[in-house]
Amino acid sequence: MSDKIIKNLKGEKMRENKGFTLLELLVVIVILSLLAALLVPKLTGRLGEAKIDTTKIQLKEVKRALEMYKVDNGTYPTTEQGLKALVKKPDTPPVPKKWKQYLEKVPKDAWGNELIYIYPSDKHPFELKSAGPDGEVGTEDDISVWDE
Structure with missing residues (x-):
């Protein structure tokens, strides 16, 4: 065998261990599984909150x-011109006279969906929102730039 024989402090001969036993590996796997079962639900809840916060920040930047x-x-861009008017000069009326590039690109929300922009709007100068985690407009999880 390739195991080396070594002496302990008492001078007794011992074999040098080269690895872990199957039992030791199973115990480690069980412990890691228990930790994952406890931590994953907490972390996924935080991930949802982080996506909502990220979307709110994006909405404020677009605002x-x-x-x-x-x-x-x-004037604000029309609904037809959309948020693309912040990236590329619109060629549909009203064509802006002092246009500049206001954003590098039109952001999407944290779930990869297009932001919703409407001008004019009934309650605010314009409506700017995300459909939220479910991706459906008009549900209670929608995120508006006007909500605080």
Whole structure:
């Protein structure tokens, strides 16, 4: 055998261990499984909260860009022009006279869905929102830039 014979402090001969026993590996696997069972639900809840927070931040950034657009051009982009007007100069009326690029690209929400933009809006100067985690517009999990 390739195991080396070594002496312990008392001078007794012992074999040097080269690895773990199957029982030791099983115990470690059980412990890791228990930890995962306890921690994964907590972490996934945090992930959902983080996606909501990320989407709120994105909405605020787009809102700032829309406000700068209005300052420069006297009006917000129309619903037809959409948020693309913040990235590329619109060629549909009203064509902005002092257009600049306000965003590098139009962001999506944290779930990969397009943001919803409507101008004019009934309650606010414009409506800017995400359909939320379920991806369906008009449900209670929608996230609006006006909600705080």
